Amino acid sequence: MMEKLGFIGLGNMGLPMSINLLKAGYKVYGFDTNSQAMEQFIAEGGVGLATAKEVAEQGDIIMTSLPTPQIVEQVYQSEQGIIHHAKKGSLLIDFSTVNPELNDSLHKEAQSLGLRYLGAPVSGGVIGAIQATLTIMVGGEEADYQSGSKIFGIVGKNIYHLGTSPSVGTRIKLLNNLMIGFYTEAVAETIVLGEKMGIHADMLYEVLKNSYGQSRIYERNYVEYMKNENYQPGFSTNLLLKDLKLAKNMAEEAGVPLRIGEKLVDLYSDISQQGYGENDMSAAYLSLKEKCKI
Numbered sequence: 001m002m003e004k005l006g007f008i009g010l011g012n013m014g015l016p017m018s019i020n021l022l023k024a025g026y027k028v029y030g031f032d033t034n035s036q037a038m039e040q041f042i043a044e045g046g047v048g049l050a051t052a053k054e055v056a057e058q059g060d061i062i063m064t065s066l067p068t069p070q071i072v073e074q075v076y077q078s079e080q081g082i083i084h085h086a087k088k089g090s091l092l093i094d095f096s097t098v099n100p101e102l103n104d105s106l107h108k109e110a111q112s113l114g115l116r117y118l119g120a121p122v123s124g125g126v127i128g129a130i131q132a133t134l135t136i137m138v139g140g141e142e143a144d145y146q147s148g149s150k151i152f153g154i155v156g157k158n159i160y161h162l163g164t165s166p167s168v169g170t171r172i173k174l175l176n177n178l179m180i181g182f183y184t185e186a187v188a189e190t191i192v193l194g195e196k197m198g199i200h201a202d203m204l205y206e207v208l209k210n211s212y213g214q215s216r217i218y219e220r221n222y223v224e225y226m227k228n229e230n231y232q233p234g235f236s237t238n239l240l241l242k243d244l245k246l247a248k249n250m251a252e253e254a255g256v257p258l259r260i261g262e263k264l265v266d267l268y269s270d271i272s273q274q275g276y277g278e279n280d281m282s283a284a285y286l287s288l289k290e291k292c293k294i
């Protein structure tokens with residue numbers, strides 16, 4: 001018999017991921033604090049419930065895709081949280097990007113209450129969530145990974161079980177997002193400088209896409225967002241900023257000075273304060289253009 005699934009956090013990532021699980025024939029119970037997200041989930045065939053607690057009580061496998069570590073902590077560990085209301089033996093899978101210590105503490109508490117937990121952050125963006133081509137970076141026990149693998153195969157394409165530490169996937173995910181922070185600003189600076197010198201961004205792209213300046217982020221930010229003048233997230237500046245702060249903390253703990261990386265927190269804080277926090281991160285370009293008055 002197919003397990004019953006729970007999905008909490010039906011946002012840019014969680015909604016398309018849960019839709020793929022519905023399409024695969026699973027019964028999915030869902031909860032989001034945003035009523036619009038709930039309506040969309042229900043319209044796709046999901047069963048909407050009023051609280052995370054109710055989802056935890058119903059599901060055999062409970063998944064989360066939530067914006068910040070603080071919210072993840074609350075949804076899992078508060079009195080009304082998942083950990084205190086999930087059925088014994090349930091598998092909890094967190095797809096959110098959090099701090100590694102939180103993965104470790106959730107795993108420990110879940111285990112002490114007879115539950116199983118995997119930290120499983122993802123990469124690949126909203127397109128990856130829609131097309132089920134996400135990269136999934138899983139940390140946790142082998143048997144739990146095996147139990148979750150049918151879910152991972154439905155929502156993602158490149159699935160990595162990286163070890164028994166519940167936070168190993170998060171550490172790699174934060175390294176990835178540090179790179180994204182570098183590249184996103186690099187694309188913005190390069191295009192604005194080109195434009196200021198009279199070089200059209202399309203012409204620049206035509207050449208650089210066949211040169212070493214090319215990157216997946218250049219492709220994404222320029223072709224999907226900037227070229228279409230579409231800055232609806234995607235991946236918001238504020239979420240990137242959250243991950244860069246987490247990466248900076250991780251580097252401090254490891255004793256590695258991030259010579260440029262640590263400046264990225266101030267940079268994206270500025271971009272957010274300029275008013276681009278809820279825009280896609282590619283709006284770094286708009287922010288720089290505004291500063292150059294072009």
Ligand code: NAD
Binds near residue numbers: 009012066125234239
């Ligand atoms: P989002 O803000 O679009 O979605 C988060 C959802 O959680 C929202 O619908 C919000 O209403 C809901 N929510 C907030 N508090 C809640 C609560 N207490 N209970 C239930 N629901 C609650 O964010 P997203 O872009 O979908 O990202 C989700 C996670 O995935 C984040 O940790 C993010 O860093 C990570 N991520 C995002 C992307 C991307 O491209 N957007 C890619 C990889 C990883």
